[in-house]
Amino acid sequence: AQRVTQPEKLLSVFKGAPVELKCNYSYSGSPELFWYVQYSRQRLQLLLRHISRESIKGFTADLNKGETSFHLKKPFAQEEDSAMYYCAPSSTSKLTFGTGTRLQVTL
Amino acid sequence: DAGVTQSPTHLIKTRGQQVTLRCSPKSGHDTVSWYQQALGQGPQFIFQYYEEEERQRGNFPDRFSGHQFPNYSSELNVNALLLGDSALYLCASSFLYRVNEQYFGPGTRLTVT
Numbered sequence: 001a002q003r004v005t006q007p008e009k010l011l012s013v014f015k016g017a018p019v020e021l022k023c024n025y026s027y028s029g030s031p032e033l034f035w036y037v038q039y040s041r042q043r044l045q046l047l048l049r050h051i052s053r054e055s056i057k058g059f060t061a062d063l064n065k066g067e068t069s070f071h072l073k074k075p076f077a078q079e080e081d082s083a084m085y086y087c088a089p090s091s092t093s094k095l096t097f098g099t100g101t102r103l104q105v106t107l
Numbered sequence: 108d109a110g111v112t113q114s115p116t117h118l119i120k121t122r123g124q125q126v127t128l129r130c131s132p133k134s135g136h137d138t139v140s141w142y143q144q145a146l147g148q149g150p151q152f153i154f155q156y157y158e159e160e161e162r163q164r165g166n167f168p169d170r171f172s173g174h175q176f177p178n179y180s181s182e183l184n185v186n187a188l189l190l191g192d193s194a195l196y197l198c199a200s201s202f203l204y205r206v207n208e209q210y211f212g213p214g215t216r217l218t219v220t
Contacts, residue, residue, distance in 0.1 A: 032207055043110075044150070044197065044211040086149050093206045094163050095140075097149030 006098035023087030111212035132200030
């Protein structure tokens with residue numbers, strides 16, 4: 001069965017500290033992997049895709065096929081990073097969202 | 108472009124009733140996906156429409172049905188409502204060739220009493 005796990009419901013860090021949001025997946029084949037984000041009072045939106053190997057708003061995501069993980073990282077957290085983050089693998093054009101991790105960046 | 112729009116914003120229904128939710132995709136998008144998001148959970152995929160056909164379906168009963176119109180807008184219908192159908196229903200649109208890069212609407216909050 002396809003499964004995605006985000007083990008932390010809440011991650012609280014200080015401004016300027018490094019951030020790592022964990023995501024583990026269990027999928028047959030080679031899924032595409034995405035991170036979606038929802039800022040307060042905004043819509044759910046795409047943050048980044050593993051296939052593009054890009055850095056968006058300072059975030060990067062490393063795909064580790066051996067560990068089946070796709071953790072989201074940022075070296076220095078900013079207040080505006082506070083949001084709900086969802087890991088979302090996809091196969092056959094169907095996104096499967098994790099339960100999400102709320103990132104709270106405090107001063 | 109207003110992006111993805113959904114109506115209504117909120118809805119209260121009684122158990123056993125039927126409900127129709129509506130979605131207009133972002134301009135130019137041809138594919139619409141629907142999700143159910145229960146409190147404290149991530150969005151759960153219901154189904155996806157392209158060219159007025161259901162092309163993918165998640166693990167939802169037949170009480171959940173949908174439609175896509177020639178202008179790409181879409182409806183989600185739920186029959187015989189149960190208390191457990193109370194949730195936020197999200198619509199997302201995309202291009203078929205980039206189907207996983209989805210633009211989400213604000214959602215419709217359905218409460219079943």
